[in-house]
Amino acid sequence: MISFQMTDEQRQMQRLARRFAEEEMRPVAPECDEQERFPREVYEKAHRAGLITYRFPEEYLGGGVDSLLTSCIISEELFWGCAGMATSFGVTALAAGLIHWFGTEEQKRRWLTFLCDPKQARLGAVCLTEPGAGSDFGAIRTRAIRRGDEWVINGRKCFITNGGIADLYLVFAKTKPEDGHNGVSLFLVPKDAPGISGGKKERKMGQRASHTGDVIFEDCRIPAEFLVGEENRGFFYAMKMLEHSRPIVGAAAVGVARAAYEYALDYAKRRVQFGRPIFHHQSISFMLADMRTKIDAARFLVWRAAELADRGESCALEGSMAKAYAAEMAMEVTTQAVQILGGYGYMRDFPVEKWMRDAKVLSIYEGTTQIQKLVMSRLM
Template identity: 55%
Template sequence: MVTFQLSPEQEALRNLAHEFSETEIKPIAPKHDETEEPAWEVIRKAHELGLMNVHVPPEYGGQGLGNLEGCLIEEELAWGCLGISGSISANNLALEPILLAGTDEQKRKFLPWFCAEPRLAAFALTEATGGSDVAAMYTRARRVGDEYVITGTKTFITNGGVADLYVVFATLDRSLAHKGICAFIVPGDTPGVRAGKKERKMGDRASHVGEVIFEEAVVPAANRLGAEGQGFKLAMQTLDRTRPGIGAAAVGVARRAMEEALAYARERHAFGRPIAEFQMIQAMLADMAMNIDAARLLVWRAAWLQDQGQPGTAEGAMAKCFASDVAMRVTTDAVQILGGNGYMRDYPVEKLMRDAKITQIYEGTNQIQRLVIARQLLKSRS
């Protein structure tokens, strides 16, 4: 039976996340957008409230929440600020490979570490010469006895350079393409691991995004996730699992923009009446509401499918792609409704528009999402 009713526990979780976003994130978002520094105090408070590492099972100190619950949290935190939300939710992305492929020993060693203290993790996949083309990576892992030596540079890594732990993807042999890629758990204090350039971004400025450089970093073979050559598959499985969360964050940004535009339209007068009475403005607001609602339903469906044990590859790509496109349209229209004020930093919609753009790019560009969807369609009919 299909139902759109959240359980009392889910409603309580969503309300908790929204109250936290309203009181702790929203007031400081403009400052961190200006300084481009992570909101460390908010990260600490989010950890105390149980809004971080939410998918870690109870036996390792986490809550063991499902993907749908994770999406409820991500929408509300991104409503307050996408960048601050991204610093927090990046842990979900980075720890997912350990949840998917980690041995019991690896899980016992690393997962409780994050549940006990407010630490950051990072998913180190992207390189300067290979974003969407993951199999073309240059970062190399060389086997030496019971260890691997990792050399290379990862770019555009959320929490990169400030994380306590990295899940790093490296190739044993570039000629093997995706079949040569391995995944490794690498503590941030490993000798040979250092921060590179911190990126200066158009939006999403409250999250720390930067290079991570590996210079002959030695990692025990016991830290490899899965077998040799399974890293590419693990990366794709991870992104399948986390894309609905990006969709949820995009919905949060779009929803906030619509709320700001609606409030402004009610207060702003032109030709002797509120601009909310003009049909052109009403049509823009109606389109915002319809698209946000449709995006949220796609996100919920994708997350629910995964919670039922289904891969949801196409559905996750649809949710991420559609929701992020909606966020870009809605924030652009919100700026338009506010007119000249919308273009000024005195109002939040210009930040929301800048933030929205990254949701169309990270964790797979929307062009890649459309390829994923198309390939799943063709596969299902073969």
């Protein structure tokens, strides 16, 4: 039976995330955006509140809430609070997910627990993108070569969320270059491994409260047992990761769009022009009606994809549909919110311009809208 009813657990998690977003994230979001600073202290509070690694088993210090739909519900609220902070939060869970899905039991007990421990609140990062390899997975040039009981990694990763400040990196590197995307493997690299360093920190249009930077590997040596899963299976692992992360990015877009819509609606009810609130002018009320409709449509696409995953089915097509539609919707809705506020919307004293800047990258990371359409067309 089809239902849009949340479980009691999902409602409880939604309330927790919404309260945290309102009380801990929003008050510092403008300052962090202005200073381009990731607030580690807010991350630590979120970890202690159980909002980072709740999806993983309790035996590894996770929350035991194994549901992609619940993750989407929580992500919508956190991105409503601040997209930059929430992106950094989510990447730790993304790194933990790779260990949970593909790591050995020993790796899970050591490294999944390492990331899930709320008392330590460690940061994770996923190193996939390179200067010449974004959506083209086979173009990865970072190399990992086996030498005795070690792997030696050389290369540079760019646009890495938490890059340079993370405590643990999940790194995709070529181990069999002649096989293209089928010659990539996945590795665990702690921040104190010899030969790893942080590079340039990026200056971004939006999501400035997340730290994005280069990660550089120069004869970086790690033990042989830090290979995650099977050698040369990295492409499969990345596709699994992206299949589950794309609905979450869709939920993130819903959260950003909802924030802008709610602010614009409240403003339209208070702003008086020509003798009455601008909401009562059809040109404005119809804009808001369209915004609300598209937000709800995006949310339901996200929920459908997540529900499929929770039933153990593939959500590759539905996840790409949800991510592509929701990301473009967020850009449209935040732009309309700026338009409704007029000159005030363009000023940094009002939050809608931040949400508009934050929304743009949602149609770029985790695969651009154009890549989502390529995925969709191939699956169709």
